[in-house]
Amino acid sequence: MKKGLLSILVVCVVALLAIPACAPAKPSPAKPSVEPIKVGMNFSLTGSKAKFGEMNMNSATLAFSDFGIDRINDRPVKITEEDNRSEPATAKSAEEKLATANKVDLIIGGYSSSCTEPMTSAAEDLGIPHIIVTGSKDAITGKPLEWVFSGPRVPASHYGDAMWEFIDEVIIPGGVKKVALLYEMTDWGTSSAKSLRPKLEERGLEIVYDSKYNSEATDFKPMLSKVKAADPDMVIPVSYLTDAGLLVRQATGLELDILAWIGQAGGYTMPEFAELAGKDANLIFSTTNWNPKAAWEGTLNGIKWSGKKYSDEYVEKYDTEPDYHGAQGYAAGQIAVDALLRAAEAGNTINRESIRDALDNTDLTTVMGVIKHHKWTDEMGHHYYHQGLPPTYVIQWQDMAQEVVWPEDAASVDYIFPAPLLEQ
Amino acid sequence: MALFGQTFITGVLMGGIYAIIAIGMTLVMGVMKIINLAHGALMMVGMYICLVLFEHAGLHPYVALIPTMIALFIIGYLLQKYSIGRVSGVETIIPESQVLLTLALGLAITEVIRVIFTSNYQIIHPALTGEYWHLAGMTIEIPYLIGFVIATIFVALLHFFLARTDLGQSVIATSQDKDAAVYMGINAERITNFTFGLGTALAAAGGVILMPLFYLYPHVWHPYLMKAFVITILGGMGSTVGALSGGLILGLAESFGSTYWGPQWGEVIGFIIFLLILLFLPGGLKRIIGR
Known part of the structure; x- marks a missing residue:
């Protein structure tokens, strides 16, 4: 009896689902498709480094809201978060997911070097611009990678x-x-x-x-x-x-x-x-690499900012003081916002290529100091590519x-x- | 000489705390013949209960020990009765589904705790935290010493309980041969629930002892689960004296390894011993020392 009832129910559900498919297609009004500008965030939100990753990400998202760029060129800006669980293998798969499944245009992320290294190598393979936040192993920017940018990270040799x-x-x-x-x-x-x-x-x-x-x-x-x-x-x-x-x-x-x-x-x-x-x-x-008392300040997208203002805002919102990991997250957000705005100003379609080109020319004062993505060699003979050097x-x-x-x-x-x- | 003495003291004190965490796992493994992968997460729950009791009721961790153990005994008992016990003997797509269930429970418990308490590191500074005795160039951290004493008392009490009480004998009988125990009139299901609760309470005791010494965060249990597992194999399933001996051996191996070979070798030496025991003494120390 129960089986019979179940069969009838299944048939009804299938029939109901099939009806719309059989109906003649109605011409729908042409809607301009507005593809959002997607920004991916790949951080350690759980696992042993969660405390640092949370601060990185809270600050990066704070920068996006502070500088009011919820739309650029009439395209909404959408942020997609991925938790890499503080594990290198997950960091890599999170990067791949953001790039291929979520199809983001830009990725921000990387607390520990062991997670940053695989995520940046995935970004390079998949051709997606990536702004590093903290991961500081020298070798991460020691290769001429086309799609990877140091952002506010300080190479370990320069801490x-x-x-x-x-x-x-x-x-x-x-x-x-x-x-x-x-x-x-x-x-x-x-x-x-x-x-x-x-x-x-x-x-x-x-x-x-x-x-x-x-x-x-x-x-x-x-x-x-x-x-x-x-x-x-x-x-x-x-x-x-x-x-x-x-x-x-x-x-x-x-x-x-x-x-x-x-x-x-x-x-x-x-x-x-x-x-x-x-x-x-x-x-x-x-x-x-940072202290709220450091006198960095400026204007971005017409909005004034300073290290102190960021710190106060973070305390108010998250009830804890940020340290340089937070400032790096905020600075990475500033760099991303600046690159998106410059890509738009240049009249280019905002896509991975135009964002990469904008990041290539980054020369911006942030809460971490002046960040300029360029190629240089230090006194120890380390070569760096797309690497800035915030003061310590x-x-x-x-x-x-x-x-x-x-x-x-x-x-x-x-x-x-x-x-x-x-x-x- | 002071360096040798310091290394020895540190190893012994660490080993005692490892032992109390492991003894719960060894009990459960002895009776249920499965590895309880939620053991560490349940220890962490005990630590959070202790944190709440300290912050909201002002109870020192050594006082909060008893209510925390009672709470974890009840949680463990209910988990076994209504969750892990349900899949015992049930045909599933993969064997040892109870082990996978304990893993899932451990992960779920961790995430729930993370939602409630966040990933933030929590630390308490009760009386005696950061207090040391200095003796002939050596240093003894008092909360470590107290932890060791508490651990040793619990091991002794558990040994007495298992050897001298009817309930304890029922636990041993169930661990030796469940079917025979049932034929002898023992309610094996209730004994299993009780053992799981007791093991969980002992894990919580280990966690509480750590509170004046260490920090608390949802993933704090990871290294302790592995150590508990090593000690269980080292000491032999269901053996109290084996667990204490295993804990001391692991503590001393890590301590001497760290001091004389380098800190990166401490845990490696522990695992080498683990491998050697599996290869050459599969029954664990229990085979040599008896229960």
Whole structure:
């Protein structure tokens, strides 16, 4: 009985669905088809790097809404998000999905280097312009790729540009001779360590401990015990967020007696670092690529912006302070908006080719400073293509707040040195 | 010498905490003969309950331990009764569908927690956090020491429970031969539900012990699930002493590996031991030390 009823129901449904197909086609009024301009976002929204990816993406979308470009040339601007789950393989498939299934015209994305590398190589293969946000491994823009643009990313070898001046003028004269170098073991950490080593050695600093580590470990005391036994004057770690907080807490607990701890951005500039490390965060130095106190400001699409305005807006909207990862997301959004507007102004159809050409000529002041996509070679012999170079700073945590301490002309307070872990 | 001592202490303390997380998995594996891949996610749920109790009721994690364990016991019991138990013995398109179900549960639980609490890192600073004892050039983090003591007490209590109580004997009987246990009048289904609840409560205890030491975020459980699995194989399914020994061996291997071979080798050494046990001692340490 039940079967019979089910068969009747199925026949009815099929018949109902078939009726419109049998009806003569009505001529529908000609509607101009307005294809939206599609912008894809490929970020780590879940997984171990979600905190960074969220900040990247929140800021990039904030830029699109701030500069009011919901339509260009009568075409609506549509943003499509993809979560790469902080996994390289997913990052690549997310890029491919955006390019082929969603058919976006431009992709913004890339927090960790290990995800950025596969996503940019997919972008190059598929011929879609990609603006990198953070992924900093030197080699990512070390090849002459046609469709990949650095955006606001800082190459790993240049994270410490401001720090070297600080080391030369403050740290070495202050008595530091021996250094411990610790770095997380993904592309970013190893790439950073590779560039740090020769620069430390050429300054006559002896590297007494040099090791990579797994940033997802929960107990760093075995490694830190070895660091302590090596008796360094300074520790230079390359860390993400949880490892940054744990390293500082556990090093303080082990009474590591040093004159300075200088983090290489990453976790050390995140607002959560102070929460995670507690009072032990105080006096920690870090390089950074941005600070809301940096005086970058300008006008885009007729709308005035500044680093401070962006920071305030982010706090208001997301109830947490952004760090340089957020500023990079916002700057990537600014670069994308600028490229789309210039492509439209040039009278071109906005498509992948015209966006690529506009990005090729990017020379824009953003919240991260001036970004110019060009080809250049640094003093270490690294070649970069479509790569800008935002300025860097040294911050120090003082009274649980980040203060810019170097360069001197950008400093918000005086630095405190020596800065031991023990006397806080 | 101080370096050796520090490495040893760190390894032992870490191992104790690994053991309490793993012991729940080993119990479930012993009785149900499946790997519970939701074990880590349930540990993480316990950590979030502890967070809420700390932030809203002001309960120190060591006090919140008991209500959190009770809550997770109930969650585990109900999950087993109404979810995992339902697919036991049911014909499905692929074998071991219970294992896949636990994986799906783990992922679903993680996403639900992420929606409720966001991906943000959460940290609490209860009393004793960041407190250390310094002794002859060595350092002992007090919350680690307390965690180790709590873990050891739980292992001892569980050992006593399994060896000396009727309910414990029923758990052992069910793990040894479910059909025979049923013939002897044991309600194997209820025992399985109870064991799953108990295993989940012990996972939660491990998570709570971590609260003064570590951060909390929805994916916090990933490395611990793998360690729990290694310890379960290392110690032998259903063995309490095996789990404690496995935890200590893994903790010490990681600690000595990190110190003397480099931090990147710590976990590699743990997995090498895992491989060696699978190859040469498939029954785990249980074969050597008994229950």
